[in-house]
Amino acid sequence: MEHRLKTPLTVDDVRNLCAGDLVWISGTIYTARDKVHALLRTEGRLPVDLNGAVLYHCGPLIRDDLVISAGPTTSSRMARYTKEVVDKGVKAIIGKGGISEASEHLRSQAVYLAYPGGCGALASRHLKVIDVHLAVLGMAEALWVFEAEEFGPLVVAMDSLGRDLYQEARLSAEANLRSRRS
Amino acid sequence: MKRADLVEATVAVLARAETSLPGWVVDRIEEAARRESNPLAESQLEAILENVAIAAQDQIPICQDTGFPVFHLVLGRDASLPFDLREAVADGVRRATDEVPLRPNAVDPLTRINTDDNTGPGMPDLILDLVDGDALRITAFPKGAGSENMSLLAMLNPADDPLEFVLETIVERGGMACPPLFVGVGIGGTFDLAPRLARRALLEMSGSSEAKLERDLLARINDLGIGPMGLGGDTTALGVKILTACCHTASLPVAVNLQCWANRSASATVGDNGWNID
Numbered sequence: 001m002e003h004r005l006k007t008p009l010t011v012d013d014v015r016n017l018c019a020g021d022l023v024w025i026s027g028t029i030y031t032a033r034d035k036v037h038a039l040l041r042t043e044g045r046l047p048v049d050l051n052g053a054v055l056y057h058c059g060p061l062i063r064d065d066l067v068i069s070a071g072p073t074t075s076s077r078m079a080r081y082t083k084e085v086v087d088k089g090v091k092a093i094i095g096k097g098g099i100s101e102a103s104e105h106l107r108s109q110a111v112y113l114a115y116p117g118g119c120g121a122l123a124s125r126h127l128k129v130i131d132v133h134l135a136v137l138g139m140a141e142a143l144w145v146f147e148a149e150e151f152g153p154l155v156v157a158m159d160s161l162g163r164d165l166y167q168e169a170r171l172s173a174e175a176n177l178r179s180r181r182s
Numbered sequence: 183m184k185r186a187d188l189v190e191a192t193v194a195v196l197a198r199a200e201t202s203l204p205g206w207v208v209d210r211i212e213e214a215a216r217r218e219s220n221p222l223a224e225s226q227l228e229a230i231l232e233n234v235a236i237a238a239q240d241q242i243p244i245c246q247d248t249g250f251p252v253f254h255l256v257l258g259r260d261a262s263l264p265f266d267l268r269e270a271v272a273d274g275v276r277r278a279t280d281e282v283p284l285r286p287n288a289v290d291p292l293t294r295i296n297t298d299d300n301t302g303p304g305m306p307d308l309i310l311d312l313v314d315g316d317a318l319r320i321t322a323f324p325k326g327a328g329s330e331n332m333s334l335l336a337m338l339n340p341a342d343d344p345l346e347f348v349l350e351t352i353v354e355r356g357g358m359a360c361p362p363l364f365v366g367v368g369i370g371g372t373f374d375l376a377p378r379l380a381r382r383a384l385l386e387m388s389g390s391s392e393a394k395l396e397r398d399l400l401a402r403i404n405d406l407g408i409g410p411m412g413l414g415g416d417t418t419a420l421g422v423k424i425l426t427a428c429c430h431t432a433s434l435p436v437a438v439n440l441q442c443w444a445n446r447s448a449s450a451t452v453g454d455n456g457w458n459i460d
Contacts, residue, residue: 020222061246061285068283069237069246074328074358096328097358097412116229117328117360117411118444120246121237138296140285153225155413165222166357169414173353173406180402181346 004150008052009091014111017156019163023113024152028130028145029094031058033073035141036134037081040088046143047133050088054148057095059140061120065129067146069120072096075112086110098157098166112158114165115151126151183318183454185265191450191457192274195322196251197282198448198459200243203234206389207364207445210420214362223415227362230410230443245444248284249324251275251306254385258315262454268308271320272301287327309382321449323385329442332359335377338434344369345399351438352403352419357412360442363419365403368437371427380439383423385447396422410443421445 005013007027017023030048032040032055040046057078060070075095082102085093086109093099093110096117106112115123131145158164211234215227237244253271257263276299278284288297288305300306332355336347348367356363364387368379392400400422409415420443429435450459 022225059246059285061243061248061283063283069243069248069285071233071246073247074331076358096360114411114413116226116233118245118247118326118442119229119233121240121242121244122229122233123246124240124242125236138286138298140287153229155222155225155411157413165413169357169408169412170353172414173408176406177349177353 007054009054010052011091011109014091014160015108017111017159019156019159019165021156022152023154023156024150025054025154026149026151027147029054029056029127029148029151031056031060031144031146033057033059033141034077035137036143037078039134040084041081048143048145050085050090053090054092054094055085055090056146057093060144062129062139062144067124067127067129070123070127071118071120072115075099076101082106094154098164100164100167103158103162103164103167106158106160107162108160111156111160113154114157115154123151183261183263183452185270187457188270188318188320188452189274189277191320191452191459192271193278193281194459195320195448195450196275196278196284196324199322199324199446200248200282200284201241202238203244203444204447208234209389211362211443214417214420218416220409220415222413223409223417226410226413227417243282243284244446245326246285247326247328248282248287249326249446250287251300252309252323252325252381253306254309254321254323256311256313256319258317259312260316261318271306271308275300275306317451317453319449319451321385321447323447326442326444329359329363329440332356333380333437333439335435335437337373338436340432340434342434344434344436347436348399348438349402349406352408353406356408356418356440359440360444361408361412361419362410362417362443364421364441364445365419366439366441367422367424369424369426370429371435372429373435375427376435376437377439379425379427380437383425384439384441384445387421387423392422396424399424
């Protein structure tokens with residue numbers, strides 16, 4: 001199924017998304033990677049309102065406030081902070097590779113959306129810079145505020161009911177490996 | 183040879199590598215997109231191909247992770263180099279960072295402070311070979327951290343099967359390395375030679391057909407079903423290259439260098455009369 005969503009997202013928005021669905025998002029998206037998450041943990045807050053927010057695991061390449069290239073970074077590094085961001089109201093996390101180890105913290109509250117890794121040039125056509133916070137952290141680590149227009153294709157890779165496409169692919173690969181050994 | 187020519191050539195190969203993929207790499211992604219039977223996986227491959235086209239059209243980096251600068255230098259023994267080779271290449275990296283532009287990725291490993299120009303101790307990393315002749319061939323091989331972080335080295339027991347280790351690595355980590363992957367494998371040598379072989383395997387990979395051992399391993403990897411971006415599908419890897427070296431009778435080092443689908447590289451030749459990009 002295909003969905004076109006506008007931010008801020010509601011709990012009903014995310015509960016309608018099933019693993020394997022495709023999503024295009026318009027509205028505000030916040031980038032956050034290692035350092036922004038670490039700061040959220042130590043300070044307990046960020047300079048933006050995360051209620052209904054879409055968080056993008058991305059360290060963009062920006063020049064003169066133009067998005068040059070902005071694909072996703074590996075989400076597993078940020079998995080340990082999932083409970084904190086969901087507690088702050090984040091409804092969708094966009095990234096690549098998934099956060100299987102934190103799947104329980106999404107339950108009933110949020111979804112994980114996969115943007116095709118490496119597709120930074122494609123992303124640049126659908127994202128505009130609105131603002132930047134914590135610029136002192138450097139280009140990749142700063143918290144960029146993007147205006148997204150039909151940003152996608154995003155795959156619902158982990159839904160709010162606990163289905164996780166990464167885990168499914170990994171378990172079936174492990175079974176394949178075991179069956180060939182025996 | 184003139185220092186300015188090497189600096190210019192360095193900027194040019196980095197710019198080319200960051201904004202367009204080698205033709206054989208695009209061919210393999212297109213072929214996989216045609217064969218892929220899983221619609222979700224196909225959507226990922228189609229997005230990748232659209233992304234590659236946009237990067238070439240807009241002359242912008244394919245991926246925001248413009249990588250860390252690794253260069254393969256093949257130096258003619260009779261070349262005259264009246265300048266510091268490393269500093270000249272570093273100058274090219276600094277200029278490319280500003281001109282392409284590249285994302286500043288180099289940080290001190292302990293303070294995590296960014297040098298802001300993609301150079302610093304150990305960066306750029308140069309792999310140097312000496313050959314007959316008087317020219318210098320420079321290949322830019324920038325690689326992103328997403329795939330580099332998922333690469334792995336093991337000091338196996340000689341009784342272990344090194345190819346099983348490659349498969350286990352891909353099952354555990356391949357989905358996070360931006361598949362479909364190019365897999366460089368180094369078997370043998372020492373603790374530090376095996377990873378160097380694995381990176382050289384990626385450098386040497388080209389559109390030509392693989393040896394039987396590599397074809398069989400590629401088929402087994404794709405049989406795992408990890409799929410593009412780890413979401414499941416027929417296409418987990420697009421190429422495998424294995425390099426080996428003798429090792430101690432008590433050792434079996436194995437290194438797996440996972441490269442993402444954006445297998446970026448570009449080469450130029452620098453001589454006494456200027457430089458030419460391939």
